[in-house]
Amino acid sequence: MSILIKNGHVIYGENFEVVKADVLIEGNRVVKVAKEINEAADTVIDAKGKVVSPGFVNLHTHSPMGLFRGLADDLPLMDWLQNHIWPREAKLTREYTKVGAYLGALEMIKTGTTAFLDMYFFMDAVAEVVEESGLRGYLSYGMIDLGDPEKTGKEIKEALHTMEFIEKLNSERVHFVFGPHAPYTCSIALLKEVRKLANEHGKLITIHVSETMAEIGQITERYGKSPVVLLDEVGFLGNDVIIAHGVWLDSRDIQILARNGVTVAHNPASNMKLASGVMPLQRLLNAGVNVGLGTDGSASNNNLDMLDEMKLAALLHKVHNLDPTVADSKTVFRMATLNGAKALRLKAGVIKEGYLADIVIVDFNRPHLRPINNVISHLVYSASGSDVETTIVDGKILMLDREVLTLDEEKIIDAAEKTIEKLA
Numbered sequence: 001m002s003i004l005i006k007n008g009h010v011i012y013g014e015n016f017e018v019v020k021a022d023v024l025i026e027g028n029r030v031v032k033v034a035k036e037i038n039e040a041a042d043t044v045i046d047a048k049g050k051v052v053s054p055g056f057v058n059l060h061t062h063s064p065m066g067l068f069r070g071l072a073d074d075l076p077l078m079d080w081l082q083n084h085i086w087p088r089e090a091k092l093t094r095e096y097t098k099v100g101a102y103l104g105a106l107e108m109i110k111t112g113t114t115a116f117l118d119m120y121f122f123m124d125a126v127a128e129v130v131e132e133s134g135l136r137g138y139l140s141y142g143m144i145d146l147g148d149p150e151k152t153g154k155e156i157k158e159a160l161h162t163m164e165f166i167e168k169l170n171s172e173r174v175h176f177v178f179g180p181h182a183p184y185t186c187s188i189a190l191l192k193e194v195r196k197l198a199n200e201h202g203k204l205i206t207i208h209v210s211e212t213m214a215e216i217g218q219i220t221e222r223y224g225k226s227p228v229v230l231l232d233e234v235g236f237l238g239n240d241v242i243i244a245h246g247v248w249l250d251s252r253d254i255q256i257l258a259r260n261g262v263t264v265a266h267n268p269a270s271n272m273k274l275a276s277g278v279m280p281l282q283r284l285l286n287a288g289v290n291v292g293l294g295t296d297g298s299a300s301n302n303n304l305d306m307l308d309e310m311k312l313a314a315l316l317h318k319v320h321n322l323d324p325t326v327a328d329s330k331t332v333f334r335m336a337t338l339n340g341a342k343a344l345r346l347k348a349g350v351i352k353e354g355y356l357a358d359i360v361i362v363d364f365n366r367p368h369l370r371p372i373n374n375v376i377s378h379l380v381y382s383a384s385g386s387d388v389e390t391t392i393v394d395g396k397i398l399m400l401d402r403e404v405l406t407l408d409e410e411k412i413i414d415a416a417e418k419t420i421e422k423l424a
């Protein structure tokens with residue numbers, strides 16, 4: 001199958017240069033970007049007045065948590081988790097989680113996310129949803145053993161069961177990732193076993209690290225060192241590790257992350273909403289750390305809109321540093337696209353010949369996106385997810401003119417309402 005996108009403002013290559021061009025997709029790859037392409041294609045899309053952008057990579061989320069949207073707002077992390085979220089999650093079944101995953105997938109397609117890194121429960125069900133939706137999903141079963149050796153074994157077994165399930169799908173778009181929840185919920189034994197298994201199976205690892213001051217306090221009290229130093233000393237870190245948050249990092253932590261090639265997934269909305277703190281973006285980037293962007297779950301954000309997230313990232317770091325030159329629009333756009341793709345070892349995140357065709361078309365024929373003085377600026381500061389008109393993943397159209405082609409929108413929204421009634 002081939003798709004020809006004509007007359008768009010194309011964000012081209014690693015430098016995100018904006019050119020008026022046509023884009024030809026054959027199979028799952030971009031094969032040609034040129035001023036005018038006149039070859040025949042199965043589908044032709046006219047993108048006049050529109051922007052053809054790399055799809056967004058959500059580098060940290062809990063996709064089914066949309067079910068809990070708005071149910072526990074305005075709380076700090078530990079209170080939010082222990083007293084509001086975990087009791088609700090204890091009632092989740094595979095069926096309910098799947099409904100949440102459908103809602104998350106629908107929201108991501110509608111707001112231009114093409115790939116995401118997820119951590120949650122019942123990830124076999126989430127994998128089925130990802131496969132059906134056409135998205136690219138990197139899925140981890142979130143392991144929590146709370147230092148109980150019996151639980152360690154059970155959690156590892158569940159993770160391996162999820163890995164087997166995903167491997168059997170034999171999908172190029174659905175991948176398994178190891179997901180120990182955090183240093184404060186996982187034993188050293190669990191973390192060491194995860195490192196060993198990730199090496200054995202060649203899988204990525206994702207984990208929440210240094211999110212709040214409370215976490216730093218707990219880990220320092222328990223181990224006498226910071227979470228990052230702890231993870232380094234037990235041999236857990238590597239260039240296959242993506243840590244979520246990384247808010248409370250000192251200079252030594254940052255050097256350790258850089259030395260190990262660790263990626264940090266920045267979640268500005270969640271960090272602001274839970275009042276966790278401000279990630280040291282400038283210091284991380286200056287140290288050469290790869291930083292991507294994530295939304296976290298919809299119960300702490302409260303949506304999965306990566307365009308919103310880019311604006312929040314840019315504004316947060318400007319005001320925090322009292323410096324408007326910090327987190328410029330291109331830097332933030334790169335975090336939301338190429339840096340995320342790099343972390344997932346995905347040949348995507350840019351539009352260029354040979355790269356995966358994970359592309360979105362954003363409708364700029366709208367007053368808040370005119371005049372088209374600066375495409376990247378408009379995407380970061382002026383657009384929102386609802387401006388995304390077409391979403392293409394792996395060379396397949398998932399949404400055209402805002403109609404989702406792979407999922408039944410009405411059915412999913414209805415099921416979400418019914419599920420939360422049952423859960424309440």
Ligand SMILES: CSC[C@H]1O[C@@H](n2cnc3c(O)ncnc32)[C@H](O)[C@@H]1O
Nearest residue numbers: 062085119120121142143181208297
């Ligand atoms: C064990 S599955 C994932 C687990 O993580 C919880 N969660 C959601 N957001 C956060 C966050 O910001 N920090 C730590 N944990 C978080 C989610 O509710 C699941 O229980």
Ligand SMILES: [Zn+2]
Nearest residue numbers: 208244296297
């Ligand atoms: Zn999280």
